[in-house]
Amino acid sequence: MTFKKWLFLFVTTLLVGGLTILVTSTLINWEGFQAITSSAEEFLAGAIFLFAVGMTFSAISQMGFFAYLLVNRLALGLFKSKKVWHYTQIVLILFTFFDLVYFRYTAFATHQETWLNYVILPAVLLIVSLVFAYIKAQQTNENAFVPALFVLFVVTTVEAVPALVINDPIWVMLMLCTLFVCNVWQLLWLHRLTAEPKKKSA
Template identity: 45%
Template sequence: MTSRKWVRLFLTTLLWGGLSGVIVSFFAKSDTYAKALEPFSIFEVLGLMFMFLGLGFIFSVISQMGFFAYLTVHQFGLGMFRRIWPLVQVVLIAFTLFDFVYFRYKEADGEVALWTFFVIPIALLIYGLAVSYVKAKETNQKAFIPALFFMVVITSVEWIPAIRANDPSWMMLMLVPLLVCNTYQLLVLHRITGESQNKTEAADTTNQKKSSGNAKSKKKKKKKKKK
């Protein structure tokens, strides 16, 4: 990937994070907006929107750091575990989902019903499966498990600050931009790298045609000289 494409990916992901942060804030922080509307103050509302836009930018940067860290981890895993790396990723996915339920339930100390702690992990898994299916369909079947690992495990790790706060509104406010940015980066990466590969292949094909054309012209000239 060229530096120009990387900058473009960074800026577009940043934009997606900011926009999703503002949009989800209307639902997750509706009470905060309600206070700004009584009495109505346009400057206070705009101030809140810019604040949540900035938070969306921050969550986007966290997402991008996690994405490039995952690319490094993935290459390291392929080199270390080789053929069993997909199996290792499946085990880590299961371990992450189990911990997501167990530790939050343990922290609640039985005050909340157990089934409520399964809602978010199951929803995250279903969403990850859907994104991974699209990724595998657009690339190859081997990309399914790595994509699912990224959407479940890496998103959960990035989401830890909001989980520790244990505030549903802030958890939702951080989760949505993370999912939007992670999904965008995962699905756009092969398109960006694919474009460069296509250009390289096209250039190679053009060069081959030119070289073959030059070789044919040289042969014709040699035949003429012999005659």
């Protein structure tokens, strides 16, 4: 990947992060946003603040994404078979799903809540991750499915830990949605930016 291509991915992912958090905030917390902005100036300042927060989440997403690319390369060199690394990632995906349910339930559940209430978030995240991992595999090859699923589910979850441990529903949604969309953006652009240009026939 050339510097120009990396710069494109970096800048566009920042913009995607900023726009995503604005859209998400509008959809899930419009009344709360209006309550703290009584004038046009405050509304604009609030939007700029959220956009900056979204770009910060985007930077976290990019660090996590490129960290995975490094770990993936090292793991492929460490394991003799690609299947072993793929199965390892599947186990980690299942382990992450269990953690999202069990640890959040034990840490935050009230007497009226059941563990089923804590299955919804990881289940939705996993389902959407499966959809985009399938799209990635369709655009590249079937071997990309498990790594893509790992990035979208496990890496996104790890990146969203600051919001998950606070357990504020609004910030959990804002951070998770922004990180997920940024990871999807990077994932679907990576193979386009790293593809070798086709040679012109004589």
